Amino acid sequence: MIHDVAVIGAGIVGSAVARELSGHRVSVALLEARDDVGDGTSKANTAILHTGFDATPGTLESELVRRGYRLLSDYAQLTGIPVEHTGALLVAWDQEQLDALAGLRDKAEANGYHRCAIVDAAEVYRQVPHLGPGALGGLTVPDESIICTWTVNLALATDAVNRGTTLLTGHRVESVSRRGDLTTLGTTGGTVRARWVVNAAGLGADKVDALFGHRRFTVTPRRGELIVYDKLARALVDKIVLPVPTSRGKGVLVSPTIYGNVMLGPTSEDLTDRSATATSETGFEFLLEKGRVLMPELLAEEVTATYAGLRAAIDHPDYLIDTDAEQHYLLVGGIRSTGLTSGMAVAEHVRDQLLSAGMELATRTDLPDPPAMPNLGEAFPRPYQQADRIAADPAYGRIVCFCERVTEGEVRDACHSVIPPTTLEGLRRRTRVMNGRCQAFFCGAEVQALLEGNRS
Ligand SMILES: Cc1cc2nc3c(=O)[nH]c(=O)nc-3n(C[C@H](O)[C@H](O)[C@H](O)COP(=O)(O)OP(=O)(O)OC[C@H]3O[C@@H](n4cnc5c(N)ncnc54)[C@H](O)[C@@H]3O)c2cc1C
Numbered sequence: 169m170i171h172d173v174a175v176i177g178a179g180i181v182g183s184a185v186a187r188e189l190s191g192h193r194v195s196v197a198l199l200e201a202r203d204d205v206g207d208g209t210s211k212a213n214t215a216i217l218h219t220g221f222d223a224t225p226g227t228l229e230s231e232l233v234r235r236g237y238r239l240l241s242d243y244a245q246l247t248g249i250p251v252e253h254t255g256a257l258l259v260a261w262d263q264e265q266l267d268a269l270a271g272l273r274d275k276a277e278a279n280g281y282h283r284c285a286i287v288d289a290a291e292v293y294r295q296v297p298h299l300g301p302g303a304l305g306g307l308t309v310p311d312e313s314i315i316c317t318w319t320v321n322l323a324l325a326t327d328a329v330n331r332g333t334t335l336l337t338g339h340r341v342e343s344v345s346r347r348g349d350l351t352t353l354g355t356t357g358g359t360v361r362a363r364w365v366v367n368a369a370g371l372g373a374d375k376v377d378a379l380f381g382h383r384r385f386t387v388t389p390r391r392g393e394l395i396v397y398d399k400l401a402r403a404l405v406d407k408i409v410l411p412v413p414t415s416r417g418k419g420v421l422v423s424p425t426i427y428g429n430v431m432l433g434p435t436s437e438d439l440t441d442r443s444a445t446a447t448s449e450t451g452f453e454f455l456l457e458k459g460r461v462l463m464p465e466l467l468a469e470e471v472t473a474t475y476a477g478l479r480a481a482i483d484h485p486d487y488l489i490d491t492d493a494e495q496h497y498l499l500v501g502g503i504r505s506t507g508l509t510s511g512m513a514v515a516e517h518v519r520d521q522l523l524s525a526g527m528e529l530a531t532r533t534d535l536p537d538p539p540a541m542p543n544l545g546e547a548f549p550r551p552y553q554q555a556d557r558i559a560a561d562p563a564y565g566r567i568v569c570f571c572e573r574v575t576e577g578e579v580r581d582a583c584h585s586v587i588p589p590t591t592l593e594g595l596r597r598r599t600r601v602m603n604g605r606c607q608a609f610f611c612g613a614e615v616q617a618l619l620e621g622n623r624s
Pocket residue numbers: 176177178179180181182183199200201202205206207208209210211212213214215216217218339340341342368369370371372373376390391392393434476477478479503504505506507508509510
């Protein structure tokens with residue numbers, strides 16, 4: 169089969185692009201090296217829906233984060249992706265940082281975000297009473313929000329498939345050849361032919377770009393490690409507590425998570441190994457040192473889990489989205505630390521670039537409704553709390569994961585969904601199962617049996 173367009177990479181960006189393009193009269197294939205969607209950087213980030221207040225004004229990143237915030241907020245309402253508009257407080261700990269707050273507020277204004285306010289130390293402690301001693305002042309960012317990154321990726325990919333996208337997992341692109349109007353992609357899952365190709369391969373984007381003959385950038389995996397604290401810590405903090413950003417990034421924050429925990433992180437460490445998602449002792453020591461200053465009481469709480477994600481940092485100061493009209497090829501590179509927020513806006517930008525490069529994209533009028541996603545958010549009703557659902561279907565009353573209160577009905581639904589999980593990890597991202605205190609110690613065997621039972 170020949171596709172009009174092949175999108176490489178089923179993270180948030182590739183899934184958003186496939187969804188956007190399949191809203192037009194074209195056939196789309198979404199190629200993913202791994203066995204599931206959302207199994208790369210998009211599964212392991214800090215899950216903040218950014219306003220873009222601290223982006224570099226005038227960059228493509230600033231424009232697309234701002235637009236992405238709006239698009240994803242609206243899409244979340246339509247699909248049930250959980251979002252909590254907690255707001256953020258950026259805290260200054262020394263005079264230099266205090267002096268920087270006015271510049272940050274001006275930067276926010278230049279980015280089109282007008283709701284930041286500088287507050288004094290008393291207000292900082294009123295808003296975050298458990299903050300460590302020594303804060304001198306702060307900057308409020310009322311619209312920064314927390315979101316479920318897993319559901320975002322899954323919703324976009326599910327929507328794409330519902331709109332007709334052919335999802336090809338287990339298809340790592342390893343070679344490219346072009347003859348006439350057609351590109352042939354040699355993949356680990358077989359050959360795929362397409363008239364246009366979009367490279368949204370994240371950490372692998374430079375390698376795929378090289379297959380098209382380009383040598384224009386290198387991806388450096390920038391590891392971010394995080395510590396997730398127990399739900400009992402949630403009372404300590406109800407908003408995102410940010411440091412003053414530096415040239416290395418946004419710094420270490422303390423934030424509630426959408427699952428009802430509190431997280432501390434991330435680190436920022438350039439590596440060479442693009443698969444190095446293990447956590448490290450030095451990373452923890454660094455985070456604990458920061459945490460001791462930010463919120464000493466947090467460190468007395470139990471740690472539920474730790475994880476690390478790799479940002480696709482590149483040697484270019486902005487997103488690198490570029491069309492090679494001759495080869496009918498478009499690169500989406502360097503979506504390092506804001507792609508969860510900007511993904512849907514990146515997809516719109518890709519659509520416009522393809523149109524300008526001559527691709528025919530006629531809008532469809534027969535689109536299916538956006539998918540209704542299961543709620544994984546702690547702040548919203550979940551099946552075990554809904555008597556009417558349990559009465560109608562007792563499987564929603566049988567809890568299999570007690571730490572996270574996940575029911576047999578939710579596991580069953582995930583296994584029979586449009587993009588079912590292939591592994592326990594995939595099931596975790598769809599239900600929250602095994603994501604709590606016991607980390608599968610008590611429920612792992614039963615969950616495995618349920619996964620297998622539902623698949624057979
Ligand atoms: C620690 C950390 C914190 C972050 N915090 C935030 C945040 O709070 N808010 C925010 O907006 N963003 C945040 N980000 C950034 C965000 O997570 C990323 O920008 C986003 O997930 C990138 O999505 P993607 O689709 O480009 O990449 P990915 O999710 O990595 O998807 C790329 C996909 O391409 C596949 N692939 C690679 N090579 C090939 C190939 N040759 N053939 C086929 N498939 C291939 C991979 O398997 C992968 O699934 C954070 C990132 C990190 C690491």
